[in-house]
Amino acid sequence: MKEMSFLMLKPDAVKRKLSGEIISRLENKGLKIVAAKMLIITPELAEKHYGEHSEKPFFKDLVDYITSGPVLAMVIEGGECISLIRKMVGATNPKEASLGTIRGDYAIDTGRNIIHASDSPASATREIALFFDDSEICSYTLPDEELIYEEP
Ligand code: IDP
Ligand code: MG
Numbered sequence: 789m790k791e792m793s794f795l796m797l798k799p800d801a802v803k804r805k806l807s808g809e810i811i812s813r814l815e816n817k818g819l820k821i822v823a824a825k826m827l828i829i830t831p832e833l834a835e836k837h838y839g840e841h842s843e844k845p846f847f848k849d850l851v852d853y854i855t856s857g858p859v860l861a862m863v864i865e866g867g868e869c870i871s872l873i874r875k876m877v878g879a880t881n882p883k884e885a886s887l888g889t890i891r892g893d894y895a896i897d898t899g900r901n902i903i904h905a906s907d908s909p910a911s912a913t914r915e916i917a918l919f920f921d922d923s924e925i926c927s928y929t930l931p932d933e934e935l936i937y938e939e940p
Contacts, residue, residue, distance in 0.1 A: 802859065826861075827861060876890060
């Protein structure tokens, strides 16, 4: 089943010039980028996005981190892509993330773990709406979709 997920390259990924590497992994997997924008998140938006963590001891550091520079926010579409992208991203603590995952390959500390991805369909819907208008999401077909999917 085709799903949309929200994915965000955090400021450390952008500043470390890892955007291309990470986007290539998504494209090579067969996933489709249907929306993308670079922005500097306001503290208000950061607090909304990470609202579930507002009582955690690391919340202030997290808001400071995510607002410290530009992020690349994206909507990704693909078959069961919410759980798939979480697997590609790897564990929250990069030291525990398997090698071969994005965090496992490119990050070391939890507070600098370079990428965000929605963890459930409900989170994906909420996060996409926080960052994108419906009109910013592009509906299109990749020329090789029939090579990637058994069913159209
Ligand atoms: P996730 O990004 O893998 O979904 P969450 O538990 O939702 O992980 O935490 C959101 C973000 O908060 C993490 O990606 C990380 O940047 C930060 N974070 C989580 N736990 C800690 C911590 O113990 N110390 C510092 N930052 C943390
Ligand atoms: Mg999370």
